[in-house]
Amino acid sequence: MSRLIFVIEDEKDIRDSLTEALESEGYSTICASNGREAIQMFEGGAEVPEKMPDLILLDHLMPFMNGASFLVRAKQNRHLADIPTILMSADRRMTQKAAVFGADGYLHKPLELDDLFGTIEGHRTHKNGKGNQIL
Amino acid sequence: MPKLRDPLEPSDTIEILLVDDRPEYLLALEAVLAAPGYRLIKAASGDEALRYLLDHDPALVLMSDQMADLDGYETASLIKNTRRTRELPIIFLTDLKLDDSNIQKAYSHGAADCIHRSLDHSILRAKVAVFADLARKMNRLVQTEFELRVNERETRERQIAELELKGLKRARAEQKKYRDLVEGIDHGVVWTIDAETRLTSFVGPSTEKILGYSTGAWFGEADFFSKHLCEEDRYEFEAGLARIVKSKREDEFDHRFVASNGRIVWLRTGIRFSRSTEGKHVLCALSIDISQIKAAELALRRSKERSDFLAEASALLSESLDTEKSMIHFSRLSVERFCEGQIVDLIESDGKLRTVARSERTGDSSLSEFVDFQEPIRKVLRTGNPLLVPLLTEKKLAEWFPDPIALASVLRFDPRSLLIVAVPVRGRYVGTLTFISRTSRFDTSDLAMAEDLARRAGSALENASLYLQAQEAVRARDEFLSIASHELKTPLTPLKLQTQSLRRALALGTLQMPGSEKVARMLDSSDRQITRISRLIDDLLDISRISSGKMQLTFEEFRLGELFQDIIDRFEEEIKIARCTVEFQCDSKIMVCWDRFRIEQVIVNLLTNAIKYGAGASIEIHAVENDGNVVFSVRDHGIGIAEADQTRVFGRFERAVSGTHFGGLGLGLYIVTQILEAHSGTISLLSRAGEGSTFTVKLASRFSIDSKTGSAYSSPLTTRPVPAPPLAAVSAMH
Numbered sequence: 001m002s003r004l005i006f007v008i009e010d011e012k013d014i015r016d017s018l019t020e021a022l023e024s025e026g027y028s029t030i031c032a033s034n035g036r037e038a039i040q041m042f043e044g045g046a047e048v049p050e051k052m053p054d055l056i057l058l059d060h061l062m063p064f065m066n067g068a069s070f071l072v073r074a075k076q077n078r079h080l081a082d083i084p085t086i087l088m089s090a091d092r093r094m095t096q097k098a099a100v101f102g103a104d105g106y107l108h109k110p111l112e113l114d115d116l117f118g119t120i121e122g123h124r125t126h127k128n129g130k131g132n133q134i135l
Numbered sequence: 136m137p138k139l140r141d142p143l144e145p146s147d148t149i150e151i152l153l154v155d156d157r158p159e160y161l162l163a164l165e166a167v168l169a170a171p172g173y174r175l176i177k178a179a180s181g182d183e184a185l186r187y188l189l190d191h192d193p194a195l196v197l198m199s200d201q202m203a204d205l206d207g208y209e210t211a212s213l214i215k216n217t218r219r220t221r222e223l224p225i226i227f228l229t230d231l232k233l234d235d236s237n238i239q240k241a242y243s244h245g246a247a248d249c250i251h252r253s254l255d256h257s258i259l260r261a262k263v264a265v266f267a268d269l270a271r272k273m274n275r276l277v278q279t280e281f282e283l284r285v286n287e288r289e290t291r292e293r294q295i296a297e298l299e300l301k302g303l304k305r306a307r308a309e310q311k312k313y314r315d316l317v318e319g320i321d322h323g324v325v326w327t328i329d330a331e332t333r334l335t336s337f338v339g340p341s342t343e344k345i346l347g348y349s350t351g352a353w354f355g356e357a358d359f360f361s362k363h364l365c366e367e368d369r370y371e372f373e374a375g376l377a378r379i380v381k382s383k384r385e386d387e388f389d390h391r392f393v394a395s396n397g398r399i400v401w402l403r404t405g406i407r408f409s410r411s412t413e414g415k416h417v418l419c420a421l422s423i424d425i426s427q428i429k430a431a432e433l434a435l436r437r438s439k440e441r442s443d444f445l446a447e448a449s450a451l452l453s454e455s456l457d458t459e460k461s462m463i464h465f466s467r468l469s470v471e472r473f474c475e476g477q478i479v480d481l482i483e484s485d486g487k488l489r490t491v492a493r494s495e496r497t498g499d500s501s502l503s504e505f506v507d508f509q510e511p512i513r514k515v516l517r518t519g520n521p522l523l524v525p526l527l528t529e530k531k532l533a534e535w536f537p538d539p540i541a542l543a544s545v546l547r548f549d550p551r552s553l554l555i556v557a558v559p560v561r562g563r564y565v566g567t568l569t570f571i572s573r574t575s576r577f578d579t580s581d582l583a584m585a586e587d588l589a590r591r592a593g594s595a596l597e598n599a600s601l602y603l604q605a606q607e608a609v610r611a612r613d614e615f616l617s618i619a620s621h622e623l624k625t626p627l628t629p630l631k632l633q634t635q636s637l638r639r640a641l642a643l644g645t646l647q648m649p650g651s652e653k654v655a656r657m658l659d660s661s662d663r664q665i666t667r668i669s670r671l672i673d674d675l676l677d678i679s680r681i682s683s684g685k686m687q688l689t690f691e692e693f694r695l696g697e698l699f700q701d702i703i704d705r706f707e708e709e710i711k712i713a714r715c716t717v718e719f720q721c722d723s724k725i726m727v728c729w730d731r732f733r734i735e736q737v738i739v740n741l742l743t744n745a746i747k748y749g750a751g752a753s754i755e756i757h758a759v760e761n762d763g764n765v766v767f768s769v770r771d772h773g774i775g776i777a778e779a780d781q782t783r784v785f786g787r788f789e790r791a792v793s794g795t796h797f798g799g800l801g802l803g804l805y806i807v808t809q810i811l812e813a814h815s816g817t818i819s820l821l822s823r824a825g826e827g828s829t830f831t832v833k834l835a836s837r838f839s840i841d842s843k844t845g846s847a848y849s850s851p852l853t854t855r856p857v858p859a860p861p862l863a864a865v866s867a868m869h
Contacts, residue, residue: 011625012712013660017632024636061621063747090624091617109624110631113639 004028005120006053006083008038008070010062018057018111025117035065035073042079055123056085057116058103060094071102084123147274149267150174150191154184154198154210155228160252164197164228167256168263181210188220194270195263196225200241200249208244215245224266228252321345323423326353326360330380330408330416333357345424347395360420365391365399376406379418383408389425401429441584444472448588452595456602459491461595465588466492469570473584476548476571480512481558481596488512488566495548506545508555510535512567515555519564521586524553525576552577556589560597568592615801622671622800626664633657663708674802677736681809688730688813690838695758695765696721698731702738703756706746714751715771717742721758727765728837733810738769740803741830745771747799748828765836772827781820814838 005027009015012033019029030049032038035058042048056074060067067087074080087094087103088111098106105119151173155161161177168175176193178184182205184198196214200207207227214220224247231237233251241249247266250259317325317339324346325339335353342348346363353359361372368390379386385407392400404422411417451464462479469477479492490507511522524531527550536542552572557564568589570577577585640646649657680686703710703717710717727734745754749771758767776784785804811818816834 011628013629013663014625014632017629017636017660021632021636024640061618090621090628092620093617109621110628113632113635 002026002028003054003120003124004030004051006030006032006038006056008032008035008056008062008067009059009088010034011059014059021113021116027120034062035067035070037064038070039065039073039077039080042077048079052079053083055120056080056083057107058085058087060087060089060091067103068097068101075102086119086123147271148172148174149195149270150176150193151263151267152176152178152184152187152191152193152196152198154178154181154196154202154207156180156199156202156204160199160228167259168197170260173263173267181205181207181213184210185213188214188217188223192220193223194274195266196223197228197263198225200227200229200231208240211244211246224248224269226250226262226266320421323421325419325421327409327417327419328358328360330418335359336411336417345394345422346392346400347398352395360392360422363393365393367391372404376418379406379408380416389429392422399426400424401426437580440472441580444468445584445587445591447472449591452591453598456599458596458599461599462492462592463494465592466494470494470496473581474554474570474577475573476506476550476569478506478508478569478571479566479592480569481566482516482564488516491566506548506550506571507541508535508553508569511553511555512569515557515567516564519557519559521557521582522553522555523577523579523582525578527551527553549573551575554581554585556582556585558589558593558596560593560600565593565596619675619800623668626667626671629660630664633661671800674800674806677806677809678802681806686809686813688733688838690728691731692726692728693731694723695725695727695767696723698735699738699756699758699767702735702742706739706742709743709746710754713746713749715746715749716753717756718753719756721756721767722760725758725760725765725836729814729834730810730838733813737807737810737832738767740807741769741832743799744803744830745769745773745828749773752827760836763836764833766831766833768829768831770827770829775824775826776820776822776828777824781822784820785818 005022007015007018007022007029009018009031010033015031015033019031022029028051030041030053032041038056058067058070065073067089071085071087074083074085084104085102086105086107087098087101088107088109089098090109092108095106095108104123107115107119149172151168153161153164153168153175154177155164156179158179161179165175165177176187176191178187181198181202184196185205187193198207198210202210205213211225211227214223214225225245227241227246227249228251229237229241229249230252233249238249248262250262318341320339321341321344323339324342325337326335326342327337328335334355334357338350338353340350342350342353348363356362361369361376364372368388372388372390375386375388385405387403387405389401389403392402394400401424402422403425404420406418406420409417409419448465448468451468452461454464455461458481462481466477466479475496477492477494478490480488481491483489488509490504493504515522529546532545532550533542536545548571550571550573552575554570554572554577556568558566558568568585570581570585637646677686699719699721703719742754742756750773752772755770756767757770758765760766785808808818811832811834814834815838816832819831819833820828821831822828
């Protein structure tokens with residue numbers, strides 16, 4: 001079963017090229033165009049996707065809810081709290097801030113595919129070790 | 136000693152006494168001797184001669200030796216035996232033969248000479264002349280001696296008189312000096328009292344001038360002086376007096392005296408214990424008016440206290456950039472050092488006046504929030520003129536506090552004097568400092584100090600505000616850098632992902648030739664990214680041009696409707712992606728003469744904002760021309776802009792939505808504003824949070840250079856440099 005990557009990115013072109021690159025590498029993807037939309041997908045009452053994401057790729061600067069706010073909200077969401085989340089930003093200062101915001105990793109934009117796949121492979125399990133089985 | 140002659144009597148006439156009892160002889164002798172300068176006195180007997188001599192002093196006696204009764208010798212003896220006439224020369228005239236015995240007899244009876252009657256007359260005259268001359272000389276000697284004596288006596292008398300006069304004068308001068316000293320002391324009052332009865336025995340006339348009491352007022356009442364001292368100083372003064380009496384020494388006191396008109400006079404009184412001529416104990420005092428010295432000392436002390444207070448207050452005000460905290464500290468210091476109540480009111484950013492500090496002196500707790508001098512404070516703020524009320528009346532307070540609860544509260548605090556000054560910042564008044572005194576009256580020097588404080592408070596507020604602005608500018612710059620890097624890299628990210636995907640597939644040997652549809656999509660995406668980067672770079676260049684005043688306008692005539700339609704068509708894809716619709720209304724006849732490229736920028740900015748924030752709802756664009764003015768508006772129904780952010784969004788690097796990001800550098804509306812300003816146009820915003828926004832642009836359909844540049848009209852294709860805007864953020868033009 002391919003791993004499911006949850007891409008949260010407001011820029012459609014980035015979102016599209018990112019999912020394309022991930023899918024060509026064998027990953028499955030689901031997307032949200034900002035933090036608010038992403039949270040809404042997993043909140044009570046919403047129809048939660050059948051399969052839970054294995055990892056979240058999270059943009060920081062987004063409308064309605066930015067990456068940092070999403071991380072805070074995700075911690076309070078039973079579905080999202082344990083999913084490793086990688087923060088993506090074009091601002092180098094976020095390298096340090098990512099951990100403070102509660103992200104599990106950081107990727108600098110523009111993304112290098114090797115870094116992207118390496119980081120994804122580095123987070124193969126859920127943070128509490130109870131993640132999906134790896135093939 | 137001969138009797139002193141009258142110095143006025145002519146002494147050169149010689150008196151000669153002729154004595155003979157024979158008249159014919161007397162006559163003959165008179166005839167012989169008669170000459171100027173002689174006065175011949177005739178005596179007919181010795182007896183007559185003696186009588187004459189009782190009260191006359193002839194110079195010479197010519198006397199017959201032979202006379203009846205008293206003869207010449209007997210007469211001569213009597214003359215010689217009389218003390219007064221002992222020296223009187225006598226010449227005997229004789230009929231006898233002149234032998235030795237006769238001459239001897241004559242001399243023995245005191246004669247100076249003895250002449251025979253038959254002697255030649257000229258010899259007789261010569262002999263008489265010798266005696267006369269002798270007598271004259273004698274007379275002169277006597278006269279000279281007399282004059283000498285008289286002179287001597289007069290000199291002595293004069294000297295004595297002079298000495299007496301001098302002594303008198305000296306005594307008088309001494310007396311006068313003493314009197315002048317006592318009476319002439321106009322800066323002090325000399326007074327003496329009996330040490331036992333304490334009754335006044337003397338007081339100088341200056342009492343009237345200095346203390347207002349006549350000299351008469353001092354008498355008849357014991358302890359007049361100390362009874363009129365200020366209550367606070369009396370005990371110490373009385374104790375001092377008792378010490379002086381006991382020690383019989385002297386001492387000095389500074390104390391206050393209540394003058395007859397109630398004025399307080401500061402006196403320095405020196406008191407000495409003394410004994411009067413009658414043997415009584417007296418206290419002699421000199422009270423000098425030192426009111427001016429004390430006033431100067433007080434002024435100096437107050438001035439020092441004030442400068443200390445000012446220095447401390449300044450330090451406090453500039454100590455912290457937390458304005459409110461500074462004002463609270465300042466207010467507390469004011470009530471410790473200057474007055475009993477202090478209130479600081481400042482105008483908030485919403486234009487409302489708010490009390491930021493309120494202090495009362497320790498121990499007081501009655502300066503409640505009711506004690507709020509709103510009415511006078513607003514007047515001071517409006518005019519900028521300070522308010523000094525030296526003495527607050529209940530009537531005035533009732534006027535300011537119509538609410539009885541508030542008035543009661545104020546009266547409980549019992550303010551006596553009030554001082555309100557406006558706090559100036561760059562010619563505006565941003566608040567007030569209110570000082571309330573319960574004990575003393577504020578005066579003009581207090582006012583000057585309060586104004587100084589207000590200026591310092593104004594500087595402190597300005598500094599804090601400038602610091603916040605600087606901080607805000609730094610924050611905005613940092614945020615801009617963060618956003619700029621995000622915005623510039625955002626279009627690069629898909630480009631890079633695409634190139635890397637291809638490269639990776641190539642390296643793995645998994646590259647398959649994509650279908651033409653996919654290629655077209657990839658090329659569209661790449662195009663969008665390149666256009667986007669290009670637009671970002673243009674924006675940054677525009678900002679740079681605006682900042683340096685290098686933005687040039689090139690005017691041309693075009694149809695506004697065509698420009699709008701062209702732009703809407705160009706953004707069709709974005710509009711579709713954002714799930715928006717555009718409703719466009721414009722009179723196709725509207726011709727304008729503007730800088731087409733720049734106005735296009737304005738429209739593009741407004742439209743992309745509407746797409747970005749429009750929340751997928753409809754966007755309405757309207758344009759109309761009226762009286763040579765074109766008004767066009769772009770309206771969306773998206774997230775809207777809160778009232779508080781509506782001015783800010785027109786600034787550089789500003790966007791209303793903080794904490795989230797809708798893309799863009801935050802420069803769009805700033806550039807729009809600058810372009811419209813260069814066209815002498817305006818932009819206004821009507822919006823409410825959650826209800827969408829309407830941006831309305833208004834500008835003359837044909838751009839004409841405004842009156843500032845002097846030229847009336849610019850023809851098509853005229854270029855015009857746009858002045859650099861001031862550094863301060865540009866405010867929105869509503």
